[in-house]
Amino acid sequence: MCNTIKQILKQNTRLINKKLVVKGWVKHKRKNKLKTFVIINDGSTIKNLQIIIENESKDINQDINQDINLGIFLKIKGIIVLSKGNKQQIELLAKNIKIYGMFKSKDLQQTILQPKQHSYKKLREQSYLRFRTNFFGSIMRIRHNVSYLIHKYFHTNGFYYIHTPIITNYDTECSSNLFKVTTLNFKTNDFKNDFKSDFFGENAYLTVSGQMQAEAAALGLRKIYTFGPTFRAETSNTPRHLAEFWMVEPEIAFFNLKNNMFLAEDLIKYIIKNIIRLSKYDLEILDKKNIIFKNLNKILNKEFQRIPYSKVIKILIKNGYDIKWGQDINSEHEKFLVEIYFKDPIIIFNYPIDIKPFYMRKNKDKKTVAAMDIIFPNVGEIIGGSQREERYNILLSQMKYFKLNMTILEWYLNTRRFSTVPHSGFGLGFDRLIQFITNMKNIKDVIPFPRSIKKIYT
């Protein structure tokens, strides 16, 4: 019988006197005259299991006892007994111990596994090892649970998961921050100006959003969502930006902006309500360093306030900010709004047409579009969405206005030409959500292997 430590601790005292095989690595070791106490963890939970070795035991070679160093992997056969300590209810009395492979104690000194306070930056530099630290292990388990909750929420509510493509031939957001994808040989000149010889026979990029394909899918399957990686060649290296990040994008037919705001708020509250329960122990570990539960519970208590962009501008002007109607709201403004003025997450909607992408639905005032952004404390914009322009003629004129490539995007117009129905959707920055939940300062500390300008972490 070989269980994870999570399974063992869950069964607790019901396992007393049972013979078990346990595997894990050493987090702590101390010795007194009679016994050696070895704390092991296996990553299945933040909690540890204490192993008791009787120093005079004939079963265990005392050389092995000597070799048990921090960080080393062990396999222990033993019997579960009631703990005499008050930190845990059960512990394992070792009968047989096997050490896995080689491990030099001096090697440990070079790593973040050495038991002392390391900076987040140092942990990141050994990202392949930080899965074994308490803090990052907890973040990863939380990340898993949030992913799972997202899939569960959508599945339960009748949404279908669509794998929108990663390699595209256009730029949804009309940004210049595109990564190119190619198989051409860079060292020769052959390919110059000639993309017909490239793999796809045309320009290819990494997607910045699955939205346009998601729209096509929603017009066939009614309620769909995507959950996949997206890319921005962000040249600014900030604690809120990644070159590669994960995005969740629901898209729903017969859905207006009001429905869209409701869905976004409901999704976020569902995730937060359930993560508090599902990741209790891991969140408790983080809560010792960062404020966690207070932040999370605050989100649940009230309805997110919905404020039109025009009103936001008035508030900002009244409070001394130098901003005019028509300008974009920056992160300094956002900070003031959610952390000082409203003291809560807010939904800003109906933005000026000129500061939003071409596909958003024009409002009756002809000056604004049916856009919405959800602004959160600490992390800023966490969701951006809109009702989409479903009217063929208006969309066409918007595309011409923005000078888009009509040949490449004809298919998108055709989703309106061959039918048309109001539909809406939004993008949730998954890593930012994890950053908010864990209250980490740098987004690079909530994703396993961050990518940003001039740096590929392995």
Add this chain to the structure above:
Amino acid sequence: MCNTIKQILKQNTRLINKKLVVKGWVKHKRKNKLKTFVIINDGSTIKNLQIIIENESKDINQDINQDINLGIFLKIKGIIVLSKGNKQQIELLAKNIKIYGMFKSKDLQQTILQPKQHSYKKLREQSYLRFRTNFFGSIMRIRHNVSYLIHKYFHTNGFYYIHTPIITNYDTECSSNLFKVTTLNFKTNDFKNDFKSDFFGENAYLTVSGQMQAEAAALGLRKIYTFGPTFRAETSNTPRHLAEFWMVEPEIAFFNLKNNMFLAEDLIKYIIKNIIRLSKYDLEILDKKNIIFKNLNKILNKEFQRIPYSKVIKILIKNGYDIKWGQDINSEHEKFLVEIYFKDPIIIFNYPIDIKPFYMRKNKDKKTVAAMDIIFPNVGEIIGGSQREERYNILLSQMKYFKLNMTILEWYLNTRRFSTVPHSGFGLGFDRLIQFITNMKNIKDVIPFPRSIKKIYT
């Protein structure tokens, strides 16, 4: 009250006499003297709802009745009544109908929405519209359910979902089929031979597998899995290959090849057993054209046979194939083995060291590695996996033998240097699994927007 058609049909006769708002598009229309019968679908299910319009009804403008063409989106307010037909139990008696937007009947002629038999190739050419066809809609709902089952299986069994990176700086499989990722300007010469000026300051590629990072994660979290897009610049355009495809890669610490085979078989059987139940109606639609349930049930009935590579070679030679020990098993051999000789899926294990990647664990015979491939009828290799070489010195010499870049891959060696434990994992080709379940001939017909050589479908 606005429900999806799936929700309405689930509640069935309990809704009799209830007022409802229903939305969907027209799949079929016929008229007799007294009534017009409009069949609508909304993508939430393969099943349709019948709308009854009384031709003399004062509630409904008869011009609107005239405008109801195939493919058009409608919003219908009405009352659920018992159906007089025998195809359905309930139908909606329309009291008010709204038509969404413009739609010219002659436009329909140009599309795959026109109700006649279209080839799969033609459907693919309008991939943005095929979500609305019966057949492809069913495949997408099945694809969703399989995704969900995969997450559920791993979550329930204590695995953590890890987002391994898409952009990497090395090539796991040592293949030459890599896509490069760059922000350099192709039209200038500036970048020639100088990757230091590129976005990441070094060569960057699209991942071919998340395995190596998955290993690092498993050594910290014990049981993990990835589920994300992977890329191969395949220059051969076959019905089994995509340039961009989704892969599921579990990786488990303290796990040997035998455990690995058990997990792979258990996962596949879990998916197939549950998809038969979860996607019953959609599979029934496919079953009219392709053999479905017979294939699926066959997988469930028996344990997958495990056959060492050496024995497979003997069988092939005995049956007249020109193959020697040390050569790779090709798709023709696979076809013979699973469709003629064994007549079942098989697991081939212990492959010659020279035809498998460097990271697989060397067996005691020093000639083979602890690799396993699962071969399925119709689709060929669906899973490839191995126990990983966890012994530092042997891994090091393998890496030198394969002439790998030791600077870039030092971190991978370090996952052994700073600890070592037996671990194993495999990659499941998600799209191939969907291809097997739906029994589609071309893998391009089971993914929303296929990418392959010289073609980006939108």
